Amino acid sequence: MAKTRVLLLFGGRSSEHSISCATAAGVMGAIDRNRFELVPVGITRGGTLVPVADDAAKWALTEGELPTVEFAGTKCIWPELGDKELRTIDETGKVDSLGEIDVVFPVLHGPYGEDGTIQGLLELLDMPYVGNGVFASAAGMDKEFTKALFQAAGIPVTPHVVIRERQWLNDPEHALADVKKLGALPLFVKPARAGSSVGVSKVSDMAEFADAVALALDNDNKVVVERGLVGREVECAVLGGRDGKRARVSVAGEIIVTGRDFYDFEAKYRDESSVELVVPADLTPAQLDEMQSIARRAFEAIGGAGLARVDFFLTKDGFFVNEINTMPGFTPLSMFPMLWQASGIAYANLISELIDLALEGHL
Numbered sequence: 001m002a003k004t005r006v007l008l009l010f011g012g013r014s015s016e017h018s019i020s021c022a023t024a025a026g027v028m029g030a031i032d033r034n035r036f037e038l039v040p041v042g043i044t045r046g047g048t049l050v051p052v053a054d055d056a057a058k059w060a061l062t063e064g065e066l067p068t069v070e071f072a073g074t075k076c077i078w079p080e081l082g083d084k085e086l087r088t089i090d091e092t093g094k095v096d097s098l099g100e101i102d103v104v105f106p107v108l109h110g111p112y113g114e115d116g117t118i119q120g121l122l123e124l125l126d127m128p129y130v131g132n133g134v135f136a137s138a139a140g141m142d143k144e145f146t147k148a149l150f151q152a153a154g155i156p157v158t159p160h161v162v163i164r165e166r167q168w169l170n171d172p173e174h175a176l177a178d179v180k181k182l183g184a185l186p187l188f189v190k191p192a193r194a195g196s197s198v199g200v201s202k203v204s205d206m207a208e209f210a211d212a213v214a215l216a217l218d219n220d221n222k223v224v225v226e227r228g229l230v231g232r233e234v235e236c237a238v239l240g241g242r243d244g245k246r247a248r249v250s251v252a253g254e255i256i257v258t259g260r261d262f263y264d265f266e267a268k269y270r271d272e273s274s275v276e277l278v279v280p281a282d283l284t285p286a287q288l289d290e291m292q293s294i295a296r297r298a299f300e301a302i303g304g305a306g307l308a309r310v311d312f313f314l315t316k317d318g319f320f321v322n323e324i325n326t327m328p329g330f331t332p333l334s335m336f337p338m339l340w341q342a343s344g345i346a347y348a349n350l351i352s353e354l355i356d357l358a359l360e361g362h363l
Contacts, residue, residue: 003037012113022059042069111194115141116134129358130306143193153300187202191224234283237310258275311325
């Protein structure tokens with residue numbers, strides 16, 4: 001029986017380029033080679049598609065430089081509608097074939113990959129792909145509209161306000177007045193459309209607020225300011241349902257941060273000693289049932305498909321959804337696969353399940 005040929009697409013133009021490479025490394029190292037033939041393609045920071053090595057060690061995060069996709073003279077040519085053959089062209093103009101592609105696995109994080117852009121291209125090409133569709137990807141990437149959809153669905157969200165760059169430059173007093181309505185410090189200032197805690201600041205003194213907004217605006221032209229909630233950081237992972245059934249939700253996990261102000265980029269990817277991932281989280285059966293129900297509703301509120309991770313705060317007033325991640329970190333040590341492993345689906349089987357879901361949904 002012929003193997004399913006999977007185009008693993010990673011890198012990209014966002015600030016999460018290297019995290020995407022690390023996710024690809026995880027998939028390379030675990031995918032079932034008896035069922036699937038991997039065709040790895042990287043996207044440089046400049047947006048060029050290039051054939052890359054099928055070598056998990058090359059793309060993994062290490063203590064040295066972060067992995068980066070580089071252009072070495074040969075680039076890929078997307079198939080046209082109705083054509084499944086992926087080709088390359090080198091500097092001399094010579095065209096070669098990488099063979100036909102059955103499904104695309106885009107492990108891209110952040111803008112120009114996780115936000116519906118690559119999903120729209122794949123829809124135009126009528127190519128099946130893993131993960132969320134155009135709308136769910138776009139809505140899940142933009143914290144302003146994610147929260148609006150959740151509120152419309154009756155899902156409790158972190159209290160917040162939105163500041164646009166033009167408003168901040170022209171009328172900062174009005175923006176600050178809105179921020180003051182959030183109540184007591186601390187505040188979290190975030191780019192509206194970025195992930196991996198890139199550009200995020202915790203503000204414990206309003207003298208720090210302007211610098212926090214400036215940092216967020218370096219990554220986006222829209223900022224979400226959230227009231228800091230006192231509570232536990234807990235998460236659930238979601239998988240799309242099979243045969244028309246509702247989405248499946250994993251057990252819960254908890255993030256315990258020590259020695260840092262919050263779960264920032266360094267804690268997530270560079271300083272493992274500062275964070276403890278507890279799976280499964282210590283919750284009562286009633287709490288877990290409620291959390292799983294809210295996670296499923298959140299996934300459905302954005303029209304989710306394939307996968308997502310839903311992040312919560314558990315406070316004295318109950319659960320609040322912080323955000324939904326439509327392409328969560330996917331290394332073997334990331335929370336998403338850890339949650340599914342604790343729920344009975346091993347990492348390699350999880351990769352297979354996501355590919356099978358993509359092919360089933362494309363029929």
